[in-house]
Amino acid sequence: MANKLISEIPLPKSIANVFSARNISTAKDALTLTEFELMELLDVGLTEVRSALSQISEIVAPPYQTALSLMEQRLQNEHLGGHFPTGLKGLDAALCGGIPFGVLTELVGPAGIGKTQFCLKLSLLASLPRNYGGLDGRVIYIDVESKFSSRRLLEIGLRSFPEIFQMKEMAQEMAGRILVLRPTSLAEFTQSLEQIKVSLLQKQVKMLVIDSMAALVSGEHEQGARRQQTLSWHISFIKSLAEFSRIPVVVTNQVRSRNHDDASRYSFQVQSRDGAIGTTMQYDSHLVAALGIQWAHAVTTRLVLEAKSGERFIKVAKSPISPPLAFPFHITSSGISLLSDDGKEVMGPEINAIHCQGHNEIINFGMEGLH
Amino acid sequence: MEIWRLPISASQRGKLISAGYTSLSSLSSISSSDLARELNVSESEAMNILKVASHSRGSETSNASCSIVEVLDTFQWWAGAQSAWDMLHDEESLMHITTSSADLDNILGGGIHCKEVTEIGGVPGIGKTQLGIQIAVNVQIPNDFGGLGGKAIYIDTEGSFMVERAFQIAEACIEDMSEYNRFLRKDFQECKIKMQPQDILENIFYFRICSYTEQIALINYLDKFLSEHKDVKVIVVDSVTFHFRQDFDDMALRTRVLSGMALKLMNLAKRFSLAVVLLNQVTTKHTEASFQLALALGDSWSHTCTNRIVLYWNGNERYAYIDKSPSLRSASAAYSVTARGIRNSSSSCKRIKMM
Numbered sequence: 001m002a003n004k005l006i007s008e009i010p011l012p013k014s015i016a017n018v019f020s021a022r023n024i025s026t027a028k029d030a031l032t033l034t035e036f037e038l039m040e041l042l043d044v045g046l047t048e049v050r051s052a053l054s055q056i057s058e059i060v061a062p063p064y065q066t067a068l069s070l071m072e073q074r075l076q077n078e079h080l081g082g083h084f085p086t087g088l089k090g091l092d093a094a095l096c097g098g099i100p101f102g103v104l105t106e107l108v109g110p111a112g113i114g115k116t117q118f119c120l121k122l123s124l125l126a127s128l129p130r131n132y133g134g135l136d137g138r139v140i141y142i143d144v145e146s147k148f149s150s151r152r153l154l155e156i157g158l159r160s161f162p163e164i165f166q167m168k169e170m171a172q173e174m175a176g177r178i179l180v181l182r183p184t185s186l187a188e189f190t191q192s193l194e195q196i197k198v199s200l201l202q203k204q205v206k207m208l209v210i211d212s213m214a215a216l217v218s219g220e221h222e223q224g225a226r227r228q229q230t231l232s233w234h235i236s237f238i239k240s241l242a243e244f245s246r247i248p249v250v251v252t253n254q255v256r257s258r259n260h261d262d263a264s265r266y267s268f269q270v271q272s273r274d275g276a277i278g279t280t281m282q283y284d285s286h287l288v289a290a291l292g293i294q295w296a297h298a299v300t301t302r303l304v305l306e307a308k309s310g311e312r313f314i315k316v317a318k319s320p321i322s323p324p325l326a327f328p329f330h331i332t333s334s335g336i337s338l339l340s341d342d343g344k345e346v347m348g349p350e351i352n353a354i355h356c357q358g359h360n361e362i363i364n365f366g367m368e369g370l371h
Numbered sequence: 372m373e374i375w376r377l378p379i380s381a382s383q384r385g386k387l388i389s390a391g392y393t394s395l396s397s398l399s400s401i402s403s404s405d406l407a408r409e410l411n412v413s414e415s416e417a418m419n420i421l422k423v424a425s426h427s428r429g430s431e432t433s434n435a436s437c438s439i440v441e442v443l444d445t446f447q448w449w450a451g452a453q454s455a456w457d458m459l460h461d462e463e464s465l466m467h468i469t470t471s472s473a474d475l476d477n478i479l480g481g482g483i484h485c486k487e488v489t490e491i492g493g494v495p496g497i498g499k500t501q502l503g504i505q506i507a508v509n510v511q512i513p514n515d516f517g518g519l520g521g522k523a524i525y526i527d528t529e530g531s532f533m534v535e536r537a538f539q540i541a542e543a544c545i546e547d548m549s550e551y552n553r554f555l556r557k558d559f560q561e562c563k564i565k566m567q568p569q570d571i572l573e574n575i576f577y578f579r580i581c582s583y584t585e586q587i588a589l590i591n592y593l594d595k596f597l598s599e600h601k602d603v604k605v606i607v608v609d610s611v612t613f614h615f616r617q618d619f620d621d622m623a624l625r626t627r628v629l630s631g632m633a634l635k636l637m638n639l640a641k642r643f644s645l646a647v648v649l650l651n652q653v654t655t656k657h658t659e660a661s662f663q664l665a666l667a668l669g670d671s672w673s674h675t676c677t678n679r680i681v682l683y684w685n686g687n688e689r690y691a692y693i694d695k696s697p698s699l700r701s702a703s704a705a706y707s708v709t710a711r712g713i714r715n716s717s718s719s720c721k722r723i724k725m726m
Binding site for chain 2: 003027028031032034039040042043044045046053054056057058059060061062063064065066067068070071074096100102103232233235236239240242243264265266267268269292293294296297298299300302317318320321323347348349350351352
């Protein structure tokens with residue numbers, strides 16, 4: 001609606017002509033100017049400018065919905081009430097049914113903790129028929145780090161859903177639904193995102209996985225503000241993709257060491273304890289998510305995968321519906337699974353900390369599983 | 372006052388000046404038909420100029436020094452002006468929207484103020500959206516329970532509004548009200564709560580914004596929307612930052628557009644006596660050789676909001692800090708986000724005992 005042409009808006013003829021004569025052709029052009037700038041530019045009085053602006057605004061402003069109709073609509077039109085079950089019962093319960101449709105869900109954690117394993121399992125699940133808890137549709141998997149393993153995918157399938165994957169043609173169909181893209185640069189990624197938008201509208205794509213977002217930029221740019229800038233277009237684009245196709249979007253993020261320029265306090269907090277700057281609230285972990293705070297604002301749900309004293313945990317670090325819970329998990333030949341469905345509530349900012357201590361074996365199984 | 376300050380179009384101003392009208396007083400005793408002839412414009416246009424001129428003259432005279440009585444008289448016809456005494460009276464009768472955390476309400480002087488713009492910022496996951504939803508629900512608490520009994524507008528720029536969560540919070544809010552009812556009134560036959568969570572959701576007008584142009588357009592349009600929906604008592608914008616952070620290259624333009632938007636919101640707050648809550652993201656800022664967190668959108672934006680609340684972690688607890696307010700002293704209070712919504716921090720009573 002923002003690029004709506006002024007000529008399509010039923011303004012009085014005289015003022016519409018002035019707009020077109022001054023080359024103000026879209027609503028965006030008109031609305032980014034102040035009333036007085038417009039008066040200067042168009043050479044008309046304040047009342048005319050005001051009434052023209054209010055007419056343009058009324059047409060460009062999106063219609064409202066009551067929250068109730070929003071809820072009813074979601075319940076009616078959406079399979080599973082807008083949540084995609086991960087198969088991890090405790091986590092699904094905490095997230096009100098699973099990974100939410102229409103928004104970004106982020107997995108962040110150290111290398112080798114099991115992010116890709118989780119993504120593989122999710123893409124497999126999404127491709128399954130509905131009576132097996134799947135979404136019965138295609139999955140687009142953007143594999144930036146070249147970690148996607150179809151062998152591993154089929155193995156997870158065989159172990160978790162033997163009745164489907166033992167039949168060769170079924171296995172072929174399920175695996176055939178997962179489309180893997182391997183962009184090698186940010187430019188290529190941008191291009192494929194635009195293609196994805198088209199295919200989301202045409203095909204039966206039910207989930208988008210990006211593994212990983214951080215790898216895309218870490219190769220190309222220096223750290224800090226510039227990196228954020230390069231991604232900002234992608235952030236809003238992916239968010240709008242999720243929103244309009246109403247599919248779950250899962251994105252992974254790497255970790256990096258905490259820098260000296262990673263602020264964690266406001267100026268008023270520093271003032272109140274001058275002297276002991278930074279020591280009182282020091283995190284015991286030195287890892288932070290690779291993409292910074294602007295990215296963190298953009299994701300709706302953040303799941304932290306971490307290892308602490310030999311045990312692995314998946315933590316709901318940011319979610320509009322779930323309390324801060326931590327679930328112990330392990331990875332077996334059938335993929336990721338929870339050791340306990342009762343989450344432990346985590347107090348305070350600890351939920352955001354990313355620990356990485358002692359997780360040597362990634363997958364607790366012998367290699368005989370692979371044929 | 373000079374002619375160039377009149378809110379008329381540039382060509383009209385040019386014609387006035389070239390015809391020799393340079394000050395307002397020169398326009399005071401001329402008829403519209405004479406003016407039309409002299410400027411070579413239509414009669415109605417000339418009438419319009421004179422109307423604007425006499426209006427500006429009106430506001431000018433009231434600025435001039437005159438006796439107290441005259442001043443009081445001028446206040447009567449000078450629309451929009453109010454004496455400090457009247458304002459105090461207004462403020463005392465003003466309602467607040469509770470945040471459902473008594474500690475937080477306490478430092479806010481009763482809750483979120485109507486007729487004011489309040490900005491709330493904090494790191495991801497601290498509970499901004501939760502507080503936004505809570506306020507949109509709490510504004511509907513009926514008058515009998517000390518609420519405003521109004522409706523809410525929720526402007527979602529990020530897609531983070533979760534209708535399931537709004538339902539949970541609404542349910543808990545109704546439960547709390549019936550609890551309160553049982554305590555206060557013995558015969559709860561008389562004032563039984565007929566509200567359902569569905570009713571609360573019905574009264575939240577949800578707008579989903581996808582670009583900053585739409586955001587500006589919507590805020591322009593709200594004027595009309597609010598005159599049709601007079602019972603709206605709060606506008607929540609979640610978040611004011613998102614689109615302005617992504618799509619702008621020209622920072623000067625961004626500042627201009629933002630301050631225009633803030634002014635309009637402030638106007639809406641005053642005219643319809645409703646509360647405006649803007650949620651803001653944080654960014655890192657380099658000051659005094661170290662990096663610190665600061666609310667986004669820059670320094671000139673920070674002037675535009677009346678109240679500014681920063682949410683932050685302190686140890687294991689969430690705190691809210693009043694960073695800026697013309698009437699409240701800066702203070703901080705702990706709160707927590709529970710399954711039922713925003714509540715007092717569970718350990719705050721313990722701490723008081725310890726002290």
